[in-house]
Structures are given as structure tokens and as C-alpha cells.
Amino acid sequence: MTSPRREPGKPIGRVEAPGPDVPVYVISVAAELTGLHPQTLRAYDRMGLVRPGRTGGGGRRYSWRDIEMLREVAELTSTGIGLEGVKRILDLENQVTALRMRVAELEGELNATQLALQKTLTDSRNQNLPALRPTGHAVTIWRRGHL
Numbered sequence: 842m843t844s845p846r847r848e849p850g851k852p853i854g855r856v857e858a859p860g861p862d863v864p865v866y867v868i869s870v871a872a873e874l875t876g877l878h879p880q881t882l883r884a885y886d887r888m889g890l891v892r893p894g895r896t897g898g899g900g901r902r903y904s905w906r907d908i909e910m911l912r913e914v915a916e917l918t919s920t921g922i923g924l925e926g927v928k929r930i931l932d933l934e935n936q937v938t939a940l941r942m943r944v945a946e947l948e949g950e951l952n953a954t955q956l957a958l959q960k961t962l963t964d965s966r967n968q969n970l971p972a973l974r975p976t977g978h979a980v981t982i983w984r985r986g987h988l
Contacts, residue, residue, distance in 0.1 A: 864894030864902035871903040875911040882911065890914055890928055 859865050871893075872879045885891050886901065891910050893901040903911075910931070917927045 859905075861905040864904045864907070866903040866905075866908065868893075868901050868903070871901075871908055871911065874908050875915060877911060877915055885911065885914060885924075888924060888928065890924070890931065 866874065868879045868882055872882055875882075877885075882891075882893075882901070882903075886893060891903075891907050891914070893903045893907055896902060913931070914927055917930060918924065922930070
């Protein structure tokens with residue numbers, strides 16, 4: 842009988858489970874959770890497909906995120922993709938994630954800038970009117986009634 846699956850970071854009774862990035866699983870547990878042989882996990886570590894934490898004595902400790910990554914590697918290799926292809930796929934997925942985060946950050950900055958510009962344009966007390974030059978990215982400040 843298998844025990845129900847729990848999510849990392851969720852309380853177990855009165856004790857809170859470790860977060861998804863805390864390396865707590867020894868290699869034998871990681872192997873059991875992923876269905877992979879411990880020697881395969883060592884090979885994936887050497888290839889850089891997963892980077893488990895290390896104990897003071899050099900033993901590997903896997904986080905829940907590492908376990909999920911290993912499951913993804915196993916799923917991709919089971920479809921016939923070679924390990925170099927898997928590594929490239931994972932690298933590209935990480936790049937896409939980083940780029941999406943950067944786009945969201947830039948969109949937030951753009952929205953804040955647009956709101957500030959709108960406030961400046963509608964604020965009747967402000968005597969400075971920004972005007973964008975059509976050929977560049979510079980902003981020219983015009984002052985009313987001043988020479």
C-alpha cells in the first residue's frame with residue numbers, strides 16, 4: 842500500500858515539511874521517488890542535469906525540486922531523447938522562464954512609467970510638460986511661460 846503524496850512545504854501533523862529547495866533526501870530515497878537507479882542519479886549529477894546539495898562528508902542530498910527535475914529527465918529519456926538533448930531542453934526551458942520573468946518585470950516598469958507620465962500630463966499644478974522626440978528616446982522638458 843502506498844502512502845498519499847504530499848507537497849513539500851505543507852505541514853505534516855505539527856511539523857512543517859521542508860520547502861521545495863531544501864536538500865534533504867539521500868540518494869536512496871531520491872532513487873526510490875524517481876524510479877531511477879542510484880548509479881543513474883550519480884551519472885546525471887556528473888553530467889550537470891541535476892545539482893544536489895552536499896553534506897560535509899560529500900554525500901548527495903536532493904531537494905523536492907531536484908526530484909521533480911529527475912522525473913522530467915526520466916520522462917524525456919523514455920521518449921527516446923538522448924541525454925545531451927535532454928540537457929539542451931532543460932537549459933532552454935530555464936532560459937524561457939528567465940526571459941518570461943524579465944518581460945514581466947519590464948512590463949511592470951513600463952506600466953509604472955506610463956502612469957507617472959499620465960499623472961504628469963493631467964496634473965494642472967505641474968508646469969513641466971514632457972514631449973517625446975519622434976526620432977529618439979530622449980525626453981525634452983518644456984516650461985510654460987519661461988524663456
